[in-house]
Amino acid sequence: MNSTLHALPVLRDNVVWIWQRGSDAVVVDPAIAAPVREYLHGLGLTLQAVLQTHHHQDHIGGTLDLLKAWPEAEVVASIDDRDRIPFQTVSVQGGEQITVLGTTVKVIDVAAHTRAHIAFSVSAASDPTIGPVLFCGDTLFAGGCGRLFEGSAADMYIALQRLNAFPADTKVCCAHEYTESNLRWAAQQRPDDSLIAARLNEVQQRRRRGELTLPTTLGLERVSNLFLQAEDAGALAELREHKDAWQG
Numbered sequence: 423m424n425s426t427l428h429a430l431p432v433l434r435d436n437v438v439w440i441w442q443r444g445s446d447a448v449v450v451d452p453a454i455a456a457p458v459r460e461y462l463h464g465l466g467l468t469l470q471a472v473l474q475t476h477h478h479q480d481h482i483g484g485t486l487d488l489l490k491a492w493p494e495a496e497v498v499a500s501i502d503d504r505d506r507i508p509f510q511t512v513s514v515q516g517g518e519q520i521t522v523l524g525t526t527v528k529v530i531d532v533a534a535h536t537r538a539h540i541a542f543s544v545s546a547a548s549d550p551t552i553g554p555v556l557f558c559g560d561t562l563f564a565g566g567c568g569r570l571f572e573g574s575a576a577d578m579y580i581a582l583q584r585l586n587a588f589p590a591d592t593k594v595c596c597a598h599e600y601t602e603s604n605l606r607w608a609a610q611q612r613p614d615d616s617l618i619a620a621r622l623n624e625v626q627q628r629r630r631r632g633e634l635t636l637p638t639t640l641g642l643e644r645v646s647n648l649f650l651q652a653e654d655a656g657a658l659a660e661l662r663e664h665k666d667a668w669q670g
């Protein structure tokens with residue numbers, strides 16, 4: 423049976439990913455419930471599971487309300503977030519494999535943005551209709567990476583390298599539409615980089631048309647994401663400091 427992926431923009435810049443197979447659905451990081459519930463109800467879908475990448479409110483805020491409509495749905499989250507995501511029903515850690523919608527999903531430890539942040543991957547072998555795909559929350563963004571709230575630049579360097587080990591055609595489903603701002607910053611850092619300039623131009627056109635720029639791919643990030651290109655933790659720390667101080 424074919425799967426499909428749908429990106430649902432909510433709040434200011436959050437993106438909730440909905441993975442559908444037949445009449446079943448999995449939702450990643452529902453910031454709020456109402457638009458997700460409407461989308462699922464509109465298509466007559468049954469929520470089977472919520473995947474949580476980390477505990478921030480704009481990722482878990484809609485989960486309890488979704489459970490009111492679909493009380494049987496599993497909530498998959500890091501065991502290290504059991505205090506901060508107490509409604510989790512499937513507790514996982516990096517390196518584990520779980521089965522979601524009959525498909526193998528790998529859990530990846532990407533602690534850095536928060537100390538218990540995880541990502542989820544579906545390989546092309548597991549589901550050729552959506553894979554390879556990464557649901558990476560606030561770790562790798564299109565043109566950027568997450569802020570360091572609880573981890574170090576060294577942690578983020580390791581997390582990004584872990585994600586970078588996946589194939590170039592991997593769809594990167596991150597949890598925020600930050601692409602234009604990230605690339606405007608990157609273009610200022612690398613004014614002679616024609617790939618970044620071209621990508622910024624394309625992204626600005628898509629945003630003007632009201633489109634999302636996600637998912638991105640790992641291959642595209644490899645050639646235009648300065649954080650993914652950072653040679654070591656020190657280089658990443660410097661980029662992070664510049665970006666955090668940048669006023670846009």
Ligand SMILES: [Zn+2]
Pocket residue numbers: 476478535560
């Ligand atoms: Zn976050």
